Amino acid sequence: MSPSPPTSSTLTRNESLTLFTITSACLTVLANALREDAEIPLIVSLALSGFAFAASYALIRWLGPTFMRAGFRGADLAKATRREIPECMGAVCAAVYLFVMILFVPFVFYRDVVAATSGGGNRDVVLPQAQQLDVERGVFLHRFPHSKLASYLSAMVSLHTVASLGLADDLFDIRWRHKFFIPAFAAIPLLVVYAVDFGVTSVVVPRLLQPYLGPLIDLGGLYYVYMAAFAIFAPNSINILAGINGIEVAQSIVIASLLALNDTLYLLPPDTLIPRLAGVSSKPHPHPATDSHLFSLSFLIPFLGVSFALLCHNAYPARVFVGDTYCYFAGTVFVVVGILGHFSKTLMLLLVPQIFNFVYSAPQLFGLVPCPRHRLPRFNARTGLLEPSVTVWAEDKQPKGLVKWGLQVLGRLGLLRVVTERGEDGRERIVETSNFTILNLWLVWRGPMKESRLTLEMTVVQAAVGLAGLVVRYRLALLVFSQDNI
């Protein structure tokens, strides 16, 4: 699609045609799925995802002026002309996503047949219908049993909560120490329903420790503390790896794609790839984790749809900003699939760049080193390139003791740019240090570069680290655990 002029809020003829084609194709697939008896949820999910892409793409364009009028606007600091563009467009993606996910329900959940109702409309007799039907027929990518519906809906409530709180954050400019807990609130519905609905708090014990602890250990309440910490960390870690055009969306797309790849590994082992794609499985009873990974794919595929639409508008040169809403929302999608699918450890491997960025940022986040309002790379209007942004150390506010020592060590390790000068008294003092973000560090290592190039390189790093993480996970798991899930 050819980019339209940044000020326009209408679709070009080409864009309209493309979106219309996508929408028509997807609606046709959906209409067919409704008619067929044994439709495959994944195909429905793909069709809904295409529809979500088209809807997000058009709505983001159309709603730009409305958002700006309502005060959702910001200036792009890394451009020569600091033009104001619409902010918080992740809210549109979230709305489309949530809408599409509700439309998905009747396609993938079995219906309980109510044989008779008494007064007041309560069901008296429930015949669990044909839950084994698809499996018997050999349809591998089967529908979900009705008991999964509560988990699905709890995920929806969590995602609704995080979208609303993210919007409130963008609207009211909530203080940093408050907004850190937004994802925690959003995780409550998920965890509460997890406790009522599922309640598994056991984890598999590594082989080395099994003689002492047994094969499974029940973490009880600690497991919920772990899940809550995970739910707080993931969205926040995505939110702080931000600041240049496209980076928030690109990293989310990479993580979602790798999670989808991981799910696909469970669903489609190479030896049975073709028959399974064709809907015929040689094994009558699929792997027990199949449901979890099919479930995870159902959440990830439409997320990829809305994210690609957002990327089209947020990629360099950005015509909209995504807002905290998008970062929190993306993080919570990952938390949802990680917790409900029981593979939060795998997810952690995909978040290694985010974890590094968080740990690396800690000195500034926790106030050991002064933290300016914006830490994004500095735009050099003369060269048109991004350079590491810096914290300036005034002569009377020099770092002391451990902080000074830490800065010097990081500088020597190449993990920080430290500029020093010799004062009039002959003593060396620190003039400035680069800000503690992975983006600045990358610029320290690789030198100044264009904004689009920085986004691309970080995306490649994210993908490479994630792929390596998955390889390590599958190679090592069999060594550490006596049996693996795959």
Place this chain on the structure above:
Amino acid sequence: MSPSPPTSSTLTRNESLTLFTITSACLTVLANALREDAEIPLIVSLALSGFAFAASYALIRWLGPTFMRAGFRGADLAKATRREIPECMGAVCAAVYLFVMILFVPFVFYRDVVAATSGGGNRDVVLPQAQQLDVERGVFLHRFPHSKLASYLSAMVSLHTVASLGLADDLFDIRWRHKFFIPAFAAIPLLVVYAVDFGVTSVVVPRLLQPYLGPLIDLGGLYYVYMAAFAIFAPNSINILAGINGIEVAQSIVIASLLALNDTLYLLPPDTLIPRLAGVSSKPHPHPATDSHLFSLSFLIPFLGVSFALLCHNAYPARVFVGDTYCYFAGTVFVVVGILGHFSKTLMLLLVPQIFNFVYSAPQLFGLVPCPRHRLPRFNARTGLLEPSVTVWAEDKQPKGLVKWGLQVLGRLGLLRVVTERGEDGRERIVETSNFTILNLWLVWRGPMKESRLTLEMTVVQAAVGLAGLVVRYRLALLVFSQDNI
């Protein structure tokens, strides 16, 4: 509680003490409920409702300045000084309500015991636990079976949707013909899950027609059309009965209270009132509609909690406005309990004033009669009283044909104030007509009055009409239907 000065955003010492006492008492009850084995959901619901009241009361006060800074503010047109006050405070109520309703889940839903898990954390064997336990023990106000959880969560998703869209409406000022469908979007999660989870589309046939149609008739798709229409109508009808201090909240409180009364009639018939309150029932098998009405109460009691907190701030003289968010939210709470509890017809009886107002407003809503931007009663600064607001008919824009005839008939029936004058040509022409709202009509009938008095009288009308509706419903039901639910 003594009202603090309208500009203050802090709680007075008295308010703080009262709210602290309420919160402590409620948290104590909740802590006890967690420890006891056979806690009664209604008591938990009441405690959460008290907590919700305290939280909403304090948050509405505290967040006033924040909302005004973010642009949520409006002038009170019916006051001598048109001071700006915070708008859209219903969003705070909605947020507290949704939070509390999630906390409610672990108290009222049975937990499925997972006997064993395989790799990937899927449950293989599920032992349905003790679902009949409370019934056997004779605890009447029992917990809900796990199968109700999906309905509960679908209601949460619907309420989240309506709160978000209501906020978007208050934020972006969505056009009237668009916002009319906000409740329709919000109803989708409810109806989709209803279809998958429950799917009953049969209604009881009146006795007269039973020889021809049988005792039950399956409406199929039509039943969903009916529910969707109902879901669109109820919130919108509350939203258009608005415009004077306290009216939106007061009518919602009356409707919620009458619905709760109706539920209580099912749960506590007079003959067994005491034993049932004590948790011991003489009947081992409670009425089949018990679940639906207990379910309904669980949604209504916390709603009353947040609504009373809002009323404290919105009652004359209003220190905050409620926003469309509150009206849509309140209407959707009623839709949720009406649809999931299968008593939408009863709810219709309680909405008679709203239905009258909607039908009466139709000429202006659908453009037969010019509709000014604001139709709320006019404040007469000289007398300090409200008078009916009017539509002025210019000499060159006189009503014609059927419209003119209609206005004259309504005027003669006392359903409209029509002011005429004889022009220079000797022909009578219409100078002005009162606007088509129930509030203006009431002022036409009863004469100018203070704003607080008008709210009070409309609230009494709402309560009286609703009570009469309930009486009619129980008296007539046995005549029309061969068996009733009670």
